[in-house]
Amino acid sequence: MVKQEKKSRYLAGISLAVMGAGFLMTIPFHDSFWGRLLQGGFEAGLVGGLADWFAVTALFRHPLGIPIPHTALLPNNRDRVTRSLTRMIEEEWLTKESIMGKISQIQFTERVLQIIESELGKSTVKKALQTLISEAVKAVDTEKLAPPLEKELKSYMSSVDAGSVIEKATNHILEKKYDEKAMDHVLEELGKWAAKDESKLALGKMGKQLIETTEADGLLKFAIQSFSQLVNEEKIGQMLQTFIQNRIRNVSKHDNAYRQLILERTKEEITNLPARQDLMADINEWKGQVVEGLEISGQIQKFLESAKGRLLSVIEGESFVLVYVNPVICRFIDSIKANEERITLIEEWVHKQVVDAIEKNHSKIGRLVKENLDKYDTETLIDMMENNIGKDLQWIRVNGAVCGFFIGLVLTVFKTFF
Known part of the structure; x- marks a missing residue:
């Protein structure tokens, strides 16, 4: 560009020199027709070249340094030129209406979604998403998060009605026949206990004490004393052990009447348990006291720290973004694309924000141009303008x-023959 600039300047100087030299060289041949013709052409070319040189030079400086009026137009009118240029850019070239017109033709949502879809598979985006999510998880302060979680957990536990919980529990117990299973378990354990020798001795000792301490009168007292003398603790224990084991075996049978009676009574008590308002009130009060007394903030924080560590391990995995993040983003994009109403709303919102920004900042375009022009002193600014448009001016x-040369030829011919 600089070489072309210098070449055009040299060419302009050469053309002027040629015209001047030609004019001087044709003076001796003024008497001949061809001499007058060429002299007229060179003379007119010299005048035209000098006039244009003066006009071009007068734009940027005083020709030959002489302060001729109405020369050095740009330096002397810098402020006016700056204002005119600023106003032209702001009010004619980059008007608010023209900018808004171009903006209204842009489908921001469609372009943004296309960019997101095309960029998702790139390793740089994958790494960026991984880093962003990882840093977000690391930024979670579990120490500050634990107390509000504890408060919310306690609030929820306090709000739960014990009656509804117990009702669900009793229904589940009866549905799964846990009452029968519990009875069978108790009978089984009782049978194991009754079969032990130490249990037999304990039963015999208690039976003997019962006989000896029983108060009676008359014949009944005589009968009890006689029976006590006939049996010892071992026999009484054997009798009671056999009795208990027989009863356990009988009650363990599903068709046993006593078993059915016990189970019916048990089911009745279990079913009516939630309806006992006084009991439910006591349980709710006890539950509230227990909940208020819980100090689980430390446990919650430990759980959060553990969960945080496990989550970071998953996030740092090679397939995390591909398996977990990208599908979510793709589903979100597909849901937006499938909803024309949502796209329209997004477009309207985006265009409104852009229009508002243009309304607020359009005047800054002119100020920006002026600020950039004001950064340069007059000499530098003139030099920049001359370098940029100098080629065309040369x-x-x-x-x-x-043109002056050819016009001179025409005028000379005209003068000669007319």
Whole structure:
């Protein structure tokens, strides 16, 4: 670009020099027709070249350094030129209406979604998402998070009605026949206990004590004393052990009447348990006291720290973004694309934000141009303008000399014959 600039300047100077030299060289041949013709052409070309040189130079500086009026137009009118340029850019080239017109043609949502879809598979985006999510998890302060979680957990536990919980529990117990299973378990354990020798001795000792301490009168007292003398603790224990084991075996049978009676009574008590308002009130009060007394903030924090560590391990895995993040983003994008109403709302919102930004900041375009122009002193600014448009201006000088030459030829011919 600089070489072309210098070439055009040299060419303009050469054209002017050629015209001047040609004019001087044709003076001796002024008497001949061809001499007058060429002299007229060179003379007109010299005048045209000098006039255009003066005009071009007068834009940027005083020709030959002489302060001729109405020269050095740009330096002397810098403020006016700056204002005109700023106003032209702001009010004619980049008007609010023209910018808004172009903006209204842009489908932001469609373009953004396309960009997101095309970028999702790239390793840089994968790494960025991984880092972003990882840093977000690391930023979670479990120490600050534990107390509000404890408060919410206690609030929820306090709000739970014990009656509804117990009702669900009793229904589940009866549905799964846990009452029968519990009875069978008790009978089984009782049978194991009754079969032990130490149990037999304990039963015999208690039976003997019962006989000896029983108060009676008359014949009944005589009968009890006689029976006590006939049996010892071992025999009484054997009798009671056999009795208990027989009863356990009988009650363990599913068709046993006593078993059915016990189970019916048990089911009745279990079913009516939630309806006992006084008991439910006591349980709720006890539950509230227990909940208020719980100190689980430390346990919650430990759980959160453990969960945080496990989550970070998953996030740092090679397939985390591909398996967990990208599908979520793709489903979200598909849901937006499938909903024309949502896309329209998003577009309207985005365009409104852009329009508002243009309304608020359009005047800054002119100020920005002015600020950038004001950064340069006059000499530097003029030099920049001359370097950028100088090539075309130099061609004006060349064209002036060439056109003047041909016009001079025409005028000389006209003068000669007319």
